[in-house]
Amino acid sequence: MARGLGRFWGKVKVRETREGRTPPPVCEAAPADVAQLLRLEDEAGAALSLSRTRLMVMGLGVGLFFAVLSVRATGLALFPADPASVPHSYAEAPVRRGEITDRDGEVLATNLDFHSLWADPAMVWDAQETAEQLATVLTDLDVDRTARMLSSNRRFVWVARQLTPRQRQAIHLLGLPGLDFRIEAGRIYPKKRAAAHVVGYTDTDLNGVSGAELAFESELSSGDGRPVSLSIDLTAQNAIERVLRARMAEFSAEGASAVLMRVGTGEILSLVSLPDFDPNRPSDSAGVDRFNRALTGVYELGSVMKPLTLAAALETGEVRVGDVFDATHPLRVGGFTIHDFHPERRPLTAREAIVHSSNIATARMADTIGSEEMRRFFSDLRLFERAPVELAESAEPLMPARWGRTENMTASFGHGFNISPVTLTAAYAALANGGVYVPPTFRPVAPGETVVGEPVMSASTAAQVLGVMRQVVTEGSGGAANVEGLAVAGKTGTAEQIVDGRYNRRAVYNSFISIFPFDDPQYVLLVTLYLPQPTENTHGYRTAGWNAAPTAGEVIGQLASILGVAPREADPSAQADLVSAMFPPRVRVRQGPEEPLDLVSLSEAEPQP
Amino acid sequence: MIAASRLRVAALWRGLDRTLIFIVLSLIGVGLTLSLAAGPAAAERLALDDPFYFLTRHAAFAVAGIVLLIGTSALSITGVRRIAGLALIGSLGLMALLPLIGNEINGAIRWIRFGSFGLQPSEFLKPAFIVIIAWLFAEESRGAPVPGRLIALLIYAVSVGLLIIQPDFGQTILLSVIFGAMLFAAGLPWIYTAGLGVAGGGLLMIAYFSLDHVQARIAAFLAPQAEWAQTERARQAFAEGGLFGVGPGEGEIKRLLPEANTDFVFSVAAEEFGLLASLAIIGLFAILFAQAWTRALRLTDHFAQLATAGLALLFGFQALINIAVNLNLIPPKGMTLPFISYGGSSMLALCFSAGLMLALTRHRPGAYEHRS
Numbered sequence: 001m002a003r004g005l006g007r008f009w010g011k012v013k014v015r016e017t018r019e020g021r022t023p024p025p026v027c028e029a030a031p032a033d034v035a036q037l038l039r040l041e042d043e044a045g046a047a048l049s050l051s052r053t054r055l056m057v058m059g060l061g062v063g064l065f066f067a068v069l070s071v072r073a074t075g076l077a078l079f080p081a082d083p084a085s086v087p088h089s090y091a092e093a094p095v096r097r098g099e100i101t102d103r104d105g106e107v108l109a110t111n112l113d114f115h116s117l118w119a120d121p122a123m124v125w126d127a128q129e130t131a132e133q134l135a136t137v138l139t140d141l142d143v144d145r146t147a148r149m150l151s152s153n154r155r156f157v158w159v160a161r162q163l164t165p166r167q168r169q170a171i172h173l174l175g176l177p178g179l180d181f182r183i184e185a186g187r188i189y190p191k192k193r194a195a196a197h198v199v200g201y202t203d204t205d206l207n208g209v210s211g212a213e214l215a216f217e218s219e220l221s222s223g224d225g226r227p228v229s230l231s232i233d234l235t236a237q238n239a240i241e242r243v244l245r246a247r248m249a250e251f252s253a254e255g256a257s258a259v260l261m262r263v264g265t266g267e268i269l270s271l272v273s274l275p276d277f278d279p280n281r282p283s284d285s286a287g288v289d290r291f292n293r294a295l296t297g298v299y300e301l302g303s304v305m306k307p308l309t310l311a312a313a314l315e316t317g318e319v320r321v322g323d324v325f326d327a328t329h330p331l332r333v334g335g336f337t338i339h340d341f342h343p344e345r346r347p348l349t350a351r352e353a354i355v356h357s358s359n360i361a362t363a364r365m366a367d368t369i370g371s372e373e374m375r376r377f378f379s380d381l382r383l384f385e386r387a388p389v390e391l392a393e394s395a396e397p398l399m400p401a402r403w404g405r406t407e408n409m410t411a412s413f414g415h416g417f418n419i420s421p422v423t424l425t426a427a428y429a430a431l432a433n434g435g436v437y438v439p440p441t442f443r444p445v446a447p448g449e450t451v452v453g454e455p456v457m458s459a460s461t462a463a464q465v466l467g468v469m470r471q472v473v474t475e476g477s478g479g480a481a482n483v484e485g486l487a488v489a490g491k492t493g494t495a496e497q498i499v500d501g502r503y504n505r506r507a508v509y510n511s512f513i514s515i516f517p518f519d520d521p522q523y524v525l526l527v528t529l530y531l532p533q534p535t536e537n538t539h540g541y542r543t544a545g546w547n548a549a550p551t552a553g554e555v556i557g558q559l560a561s562i563l564g565v566a567p568r569e570a571d572p573s574a575q576a577d578l579v580s581a582m583f584p585p586r587v588r589v590r591q592g593p594e595e596p597l598d599l600v601s602l603s604e605a606e607p608q609p
Numbered sequence: 610m611i612a613a614s615r616l617r618v619a620a621l622w623r624g625l626d627r628t629l630i631f632i633v634l635s636l637i638g639v640g641l642t643l644s645l646a647a648g649p650a651a652a653e654r655l656a657l658d659d660p661f662y663f664l665t666r667h668a669a670f671a672v673a674g675i676v677l678l679i680g681t682s683a684l685s686i687t688g689v690r691r692i693a694g695l696a697l698i699g700s701l702g703l704m705a706l707l708p709l710i711g712n713e714i715n716g717a718i719r720w721i722r723f724g725s726f727g728l729q730p731s732e733f734l735k736p737a738f739i740v741i742i743a744w745l746f747a748e749e750s751r752g753a754p755v756p757g758r759l760i761a762l763l764i765y766a767v768s769v770g771l772l773i774i775q776p777d778f779g780q781t782i783l784l785s786v787i788f789g790a791m792l793f794a795a796g797l798p799w800i801y802t803a804g805l806g807v808a809g810g811g812l813l814m815i816a817y818f819s820l821d822h823v824q825a826r827i828a829a830f831l832a833p834q835a836e837w838a839q840t841e842r843a844r845q846a847f848a849e850g851g852l853f854g855v856g857p858g859e860g861e862i863k864r865l866l867p868e869a870n871t872d873f874v875f876s877v878a879a880e881e882f883g884l885l886a887s888l889a890i891i892g893l894f895a896i897l898f899a900q901a902w903t904r905a906l907r908l909t910d911h912f913a914q915l916a917t918a919g920l921a922l923l924f925g926f927q928a929l930i931n932i933a934v935n936l937n938l939i940p941p942k943g944m945t946l947p948f949i950s951y952g953g954s955s956m957l958a959l960c961f962s963a964g965l966m967l968a969l970t971r972h973r974p975g976a977y978e979h980r981s
Contacts, residue, residue, distance in 0.1 A: 005753065007748065008694060047750035050796045055918055058790060059902045062922070065929050066895040070888055076847035077884035175653065251846045403761050 681964025
């Protein structure tokens, strides 16, 4: 061992023998042990040459490796894999999707790039410390949970989604290893709940799920995303929403909806359905909040249907507004009794039947013209099909299996068949449009654009019914909807709903259909309150005249300035007189002595003060 | 006296292999250039105030390394042997003490902290181990009464054992491959060579199945979700860089790769300076290896020959492994790119190795065989 160490240190030379000798002549001197030296020389020489051979082989091998690396580097640099398989996590092109705006260009839906934070736990140095540091930026981060996630065995975990640029930068500056960002395209709705049901929302991959996002999917996602403007007037939408929200709370209603349509173009300027939701976080709200009551909901809407029955009757020519129908006693038909809510217990003219909202008289009116005529007229008004709007949420009506005499009579006052509020609004828009039906739409109609309509009743019929509806507001149950100078025409509807198989007096859906201004109809508004409760102000009543009508009145009062409706001192009869004089009834008129068309309140039984 | 020493310096300089010096200095220069780009990004990621923290230190280590290189290159063959022996004992001793006094980073205990400098004894183990093993093999083949291979095997076992404790799988493989190659070069009969190969393969299998972190690394390399692994990022760098690169400082990869200034500096070069730079680096290493190798082939002293070849293999393999990792050919190893990567211990130890190699290949009378 000692000898080995000595050899290593290089001291082992045969020095001790040198001292006693004279130095031998250089080169010629024989070493002490010639034999050993010769053997050593020989062996060393053989070992050296063997090593050389082997080193040459190895050298070539290593050289080959260098060549392989050069080839590989060249391949990677000059012939990169196809771009799809080379991930560019640091320069991802965001998905493009068109914006959705209201009719004035107010942005309702747009895109925003979100930065999402993910981690590769294998590269995180200290999970606990990383989580704690992150919590200094993301204050609502669950430190324990994050630390657990960061120490897991996975190679990819989301830490936080949808960060603001500021948060992203702050996290970046923390300099924590193992963390990285991804750009995710996100859809945001800057107006939040406004028109949420119309605009709809998308899933995380930006595919439309509901509303306009779904209906106009192909436009929004084509190419770089084409913008889509809606017919919605955001100002009107907000005003109606505000009023409805307050009224819904006042009457402790389960819900409320409103549809505002422009006469002549069919544009839906506003569609409100409460309760609503925030499309930025659709999953945070219950399914019932995302339900579009005005479009997807189909209801028995009740007495708001009566003016349409009157129109059907007038249109046949068999009935005039002055014709009398007996409403003295409840009407029995097919094992079913028709009552009046506020019984007059006397014969009523057709006009009075509407103004006093007599179920009995309206049913008799429908019976007079027969179910065939009624069905044809209602079907012309598209009451028997889904509202022809772009949105997929538009629901099919629920119709009775057969339309017999009983069904015909109940349908005359809005029971036994279920339609959506938008369907009804579109039908009244035809009435307001001089009898021409225009399909409702969520797209804006440019001024001067030709809108194709379909005549469904004579202008005379429409004018007469409008006159009666005006009277409902001036003398009937719709008084609360009267707005000074706006000449509102309307009709209330208190529809009892079936609870446990029976109509329940306490469960009502109250509506008010209104057309304004009455003498130059421009807008149709349908307001509906779902399950409103009586309050002190309503003196214990829960009928539409006490809640839906004043709600509509407040809405119309606010809309006047928004929509630019000039106030007028309306002579209710003037327009109706003019129109009915210009257009004689379209279809067969009952034979008999000529008498002047019996218009609003002129030759009524009770003289006006 | 001064004249004499001047003469001596002049003689030394004439004897040194200037090609090797030139290449080593070039590589150090390339490393400093890349540190200009990758260093500030690394400093930013670690939230250091001084963006040139890494550059300053890199430069300081480079200067210290060059001084060490010059000093070592003046050693005699015996001096090389002596200093390598001391370095071997010192590094093995420190590595044995690591569990007590070492610092843990990333789950491995490899460093001893002196102020702001972390010493990694295993870096100094490699050249010392190679020189000593070469001497033992040479002694044995010369027929000296020393059981050279047996002692070499013992030293190897101790070194590898200490490396596995850390754990440092990459260095273990490097050391084993060099050991095997030197054993082969020293004249191991073919039958043993084949046996050694089988044993090595078997050991690799055992390591894979018994050591978790090895398994994890390889799994991560093979898994398709390597999409976000470091190597995939490195691969993007090559694609981005193309032929001429995106330009100095314009690269993105250095901000995304956690070890851009150390293990993945090659990718930074490829992105910022393009294929030309990466081929140039590969070329420099190839020339370094080839020069050392031809020198080794012509050396007449068996010890010097084996030691030079071993040191050449150290540079060559370390460069090959690092570049192969960057090129996504093999799983990440945690191996620096010689002379280029940032890292104090690595830089000093490699300059030390280069100095030893220069000393071994220095022209001395009779040191080289005359070509016939």
